[in-house]
Amino acid sequence: MILGGGGHARVLIDVLRVSGTAEPWAILDSDSLLWGSDVLGVRVRGGDDLLQAIADEGASAFVIGVGGTGDNTPRRRLFELALSFRLVPLTARHPSATCSAYCEIGAGSVVFPGAIVNAGAVIGRNVIINTGAIVEHDCVVGDHAHIATGARLASTVRVGAAAHVGAGSTIRQCITIGEAAIVGAGAAVVSNVEPHAVVVGVPARTLGVRRNG
Ligand SMILES: CC(C)(COP(=O)(O)OP(=O)(O)OC[C@H]1O[C@@H](n2cnc3c(N)ncnc32)[C@H](O)[C@@H]1OP(=O)(O)O)[C@@H](O)C(=O)NCCC(=O)NCCS
Numbered sequence: 724m725i726l727g728g729g730g731h732a733r734v735l736i737d738v739l740r741v742s743g744t745a746e747p748w749a750i751l752d753s754d755s756l757l758w759g760s761d762v763l764g765v766r767v768r769g770g771d772d773l774l775q776a777i778a779d780e781g782a783s784a785f786v787i788g789v790g791g792t793g794d795n796t797p798r799r800r801l802f803e804l805a806l807s808f809r810l811v812p813l814t815a816r817h818p819s820a821t822c823s824a825y826c827e828i829g830a831g832s833v834v835f836p837g838a839i840v841n842a843g844a845v846i847g848r849n850v851i852i853n854t855g856a857i858v859e860h861d862c863v864v865g866d867h868a869h870i871a872t873g874a875r876l877a878s879t880v881r882v883g884a885a886a887h888v889g890a891g892s893t894i895r896q897c898i899t900i901g902e903a904a905i906v907g908a909g910a911a912v913v914s915n916v917e918p919h920a921v922v923v924g925v926p927a928r929t930l931g932v933r934r935n936g
Contacts, residue, residue: 724774724782724810726801728752728760728767731790734835734854735815736763739786744815748782749773771801774808784811786831787849791869793905793921794935795885799867802831802849812848820852829866847884865902874906883918892927903935 725732728750739745750767751774752758757767768777785805789798802812812831816822820834823841829848834840837855844858847866852858857875864870865884872890876882880894883902888894892910900906901918911925921930 724748724777724785725750725765725788726752726771726785726805727787727789728754728757728762729788729790731851732762732788735786735788735833736765738815738817738833738835739813742815742818745784745813748780749777750788751777752788771804774805774810778808778810782810784813786813786815786833790851790853791887792871792889793887793933795867795869795887795903796935798849798869799885802867823860826858835872853890859896871908903933905933 725747736747747765750765751771752767753770758769760767787798787801814832816834817836819836820838825842826840826844828846831848832846832850834852835854838852840858841860843861846864849867850864851869853872855873856870859878861879862876864882867885868882870888874888875893877896879897881899885903886900887905889906889908892906894912899915901916903919904916905921907923910923910927912927916922919932919934921933923930
């Protein structure tokens with residue numbers, strides 16, 4: 724089952740199918756306006772309260788279908804909720820993505836079309852490596868983080884849990900991005916980013932501190 728039925732879920736369903744990982748059985752989404760609709764032929768059955776019912780139908784695995792532009796708290800919450808129902812997190816990658824035989828990709832993480840994860844990189848659980856993103860060698864990406872479309876992590880970057888690395892941003896080698904920090908779209912990060920900080924620009928400067936969730 725897929726938790727979340729928005730635009731990110733559409734790409735995810737495509738990735739699951741074209742990679743032969745799984746055929747989605749049902750989508751759950753808290754937005755009642757979506758209930759009863761189809762996303763690429765997969766029915767949005769209802770909200771999270773149906774998790775047990777869908778599991779009872781035989782769906783044993785899940786993947787988080789929620790994307791995002793900064794706050795990864797909802798993705799973390801849904802992941803932990805599904806685990807509490809003893810569902811198994813699926814890991815999927817598009818056939819056009821390049822993942823080194825010497826990288827690690829955690830349970831429930833997804834690697835979208837054209838992304839590259841190089842040797843020695845360690846990707847945590849429930850991470851999104853979005854379309855065309857590059858994770859260079861020896862980077863470590865924490866659980867629930869989102870490396871957005873076209874973002875580039877130079878070598879040995881550390882990204883904290885639930886951090887968001889914005890679309891098209893570039894992170895210099897050996898930088899640490901703190902837990903739940905947000906790097907704005909297009910930023911060039913050349914110094915460490917504190918946990919929960921929001922940074923933007925070239926070179927990146929701090930816009931503020933945000934405690935999500
Ligand atoms: C950084 C970000 C989270 C800030 O969002 P926000 O708090 O709503 O900020 P606002 O849009 O209110 O902008 C606040 C100020 O920061 C500036 N700003 C916002 N995002 C910026 C960015 N990415 N680069 C440079 N400046 C930016 C705005 O111009 C504005 O400046 P001003 O006060 O001088 O007018 C957001 O703009 C962003 O870039 N999110 C990432 C999006 C992304 O990665 N999407 C891809 C998903 S796959």
